[in-house]
Amino acid sequence: MKKVLKLLGLSVVSLVLLLFVLLSGRAILDQRIDYDVDLAGTEVPTFDTIELQQEHSYSDATSLPVTGGAAIDIDGDGVDEIFIGGGHGQADMLYQFNGSGFDVVPNAAGIDKPEGGASLGALVLDVDKDGQQDLIIARPTGIWLYSNNNGTFSGRKLDAPMLADTTPVSVAVADINGDGHFDMYVSGYIRNDLIEGLNIFNKEGYGGTSVLFINRGDDSFEDQTVERGLYYKHNTFQAAFIDFDLDGDLDLVVAHDTGQVKTWENDGKGHFTDAPNPTSDEYTYPMGIAIGDYDNDGLVDFFFSNVGSSPPHFLVKGDLREDQQHNWKWLLFHNLGQMKFEDLAEEAKLADYEFSWGAVFEDLNLDGREDLVVSENFVSAPFHKFRFMRLPGRLLVQTPAGEFAEVGAEAGVVNKRYSISPVTADFNNDGRPDIVHVNIAGRSQVFLSSGETRNGFLKVQLPRDVSSIGAMVTIELEDGKKLFRPYVSGEGLSSDSSHIIIVGLGAQRANKVTVRYIDGRTVERDGPLRNQTVSFGLQ
Numbered sequence: 001m002k003k004v005l006k007l008l009g010l011s012v013v014s015l016v017l018l019l020f021v022l023l024s025g026r027a028i029l030d031q032r033i034d035y036d037v038d039l040a041g042t043e044v045p046t047f048d049t050i051e052l053q054q055e056h057s058y059s060d061a062t063s064l065p066v067t068g069g070a071a072i073d074i075d076g077d078g079v080d081e082i083f084i085g086g087g088h089g090q091a092d093m094l095y096q097f098n099g100s101g102f103d104v105v106p107n108a109a110g111i112d113k114p115e116g117g118a119s120l121g122a123l124v125l126d127v128d129k130d131g132q133q134d135l136i137i138a139r140p141t142g143i144w145l146y147s148n149n150n151g152t153f154s155g156r157k158l159d160a161p162m163l164a165d166t167t168p169v170s171v172a173v174a175d176i177n178g179d180g181h182f183d184m185y186v187s188g189y190i191r192n193d194l195i196e197g198l199n200i201f202n203k204e205g206y207g208g209t210s211v212l213f214i215n216r217g218d219d220s221f222e223d224q225t226v227e228r229g230l231y232y233k234h235n236t237f238q239a240a241f242i243d244f245d246l247d248g249d250l251d252l253v254v255a256h257d258t259g260q261v262k263t264w265e266n267d268g269k270g271h272f273t274d275a276p277n278p279t280s281d282e283y284t285y286p287m288g289i290a291i292g293d294y295d296n297d298g299l300v301d302f303f304f305s306n307v308g309s310s311p312p313h314f315l316v317k318g319d320l321r322e323d324q325q326h327n328w329k330w331l332l333f334h335n336l337g338q339m340k341f342e343d344l345a346e347e348a349k350l351a352d353y354e355f356s357w358g359a360v361f362e363d364l365n366l367d368g369r370e371d372l373v374v375s376e377n378f379v380s381a382p383f384h385k386f387r388f389m390r391l392p393g394r395l396l397v398q399t400p401a402g403e404f405a406e407v408g409a410e411a412g413v414v415n416k417r418y419s420i421s422p423v424t425a426d427f428n429n430d431g432r433p434d435i436v437h438v439n440i441a442g443r444s445q446v447f448l449s450s451g452e453t454r455n456g457f458l459k460v461q462l463p464r465d466v467s468s469i470g471a472m473v474t475i476e477l478e479d480g481k482k483l484f485r486p487y488v489s490g491e492g493l494s495s496d497s498s499h500i501i502i503v504g505l506g507a508q509r510a511n512k513v514t515v516r517y518i519d520g521r522t523v524e525r526d527g528p529l530r531n532q533t534v535s536f537g538l539q
Helices: 002-008 012-023 106-110
Strands: 046-055 069-072 081-084 093-097 102-104 121-125 134-139 142-149 152-157 166-174 183-190 211-215 221-223 236-242 251-256 261-266 272-275 289-292 301-304 331-337 340-343 356-362 371-376 394-398 404-406 418-425 434-440 443-450 456-461 472-477 482-486 501-506 510-516 522-529 532-535
Touching (some): 134 166, 142 166, 236 289, 482 501
Parallel strands (some): 356 418, 456 532
Antiparallel strands (some): 093 102, 211 221, 289 301, 434 443, 456 501, 472 482
């Protein structure tokens, strides 16, 4: 209990007040849906639940409250397997779909986790461009690369040291200097034994330090954080490289806990400038990042999780002064172009929800509009210790009006466990996205698509190496409408969904698919195309 109080920054008095709030029923009402969204013309997808085998081991005395999950095609058959990071002193796991459930891959196909710390973050990348998917894992001991050799992995710790007070939580990759090798932005959180609380906003010098590592060409790395304008000492969960403004270079979005979202603009030469965004003058708890083009205008948009309505505001305000503006609601950055964003979470009926972690955009019902899956519940929160007070996780389908309706119970996607991030992929190869809730302190759950749909799909495969990051896929439908899907690496929180892009076609066919890579190359495929996979540049 003392450790819980330390992590939450609570005194005995504030805990008593918290219990009063809970007993008054306010936190229970936290599970209520505050929006009335018209679902006319919107199909609700349905899913069957499968529980994965390993019970994740978690202790807040030894680990930060996150774990890595990833969709990875270990054997090159076009169907993803599931990687789930183990807790402190616990093995990592690989699972493979067997037609009805998931089998454990023996010895995790060679992913031999060293003794000690947890596997906190996972990212999939074809590092050596041999057509096989490799795995990058962030652990307290550093960043580990597991190279894939025909379905068997061999691992080594990368020469990419963090500061002694910082734990690497997740990894974002890009080719910053255009030399064909992957560079890394590693999100860092203050080392577990140095945590003084989780609601510290203003203490000078407190927090972990994230690092931009530039590849020397041999997969050893040089810290160029300061030289490239990215130094910022602050606890950080998640980041991703993507082209915000369609100028042909990769910008960087970063979720800094107890702070602001940072939208770093690339000047085209790999130097970054802190560009303003809707959170630049306010304080919040951005943790997970969903990345997509939810309104199909050709510009990437961002969703950010937050503490929401779950904890009483006096508890999460921490050391903020009266003159410092705060925002505890969910955030939806609508991209206006030219590095400008507006927060449209309220207009999209997304703002007023609860404590959340990772999030993923995915077209779950294949109607051409991106939906949203959000992880919830905090393992160290007193109000989530009791299952009946936990949140279900949120599955929100997007309507033709651009609003999001919560349909998790109707869809069969309820996860009253401690989910860190959703991971999406088509594990049963039926053309529809499936969902994994990567849970800590319990078993992870897979939600496999089920039922029937009249909507069609198109899968788009690009090389899973660094050259594809930031590419924009454009699908032109029969009626002339265009759908846009960015190639995203590391969406969610400490996790990585499938990079096979699934595009919902509704009742139509695709007349053309165009891919514009970040280096300016453009490739096309003419249709008609429906219920099939289109591959570009794969070995």
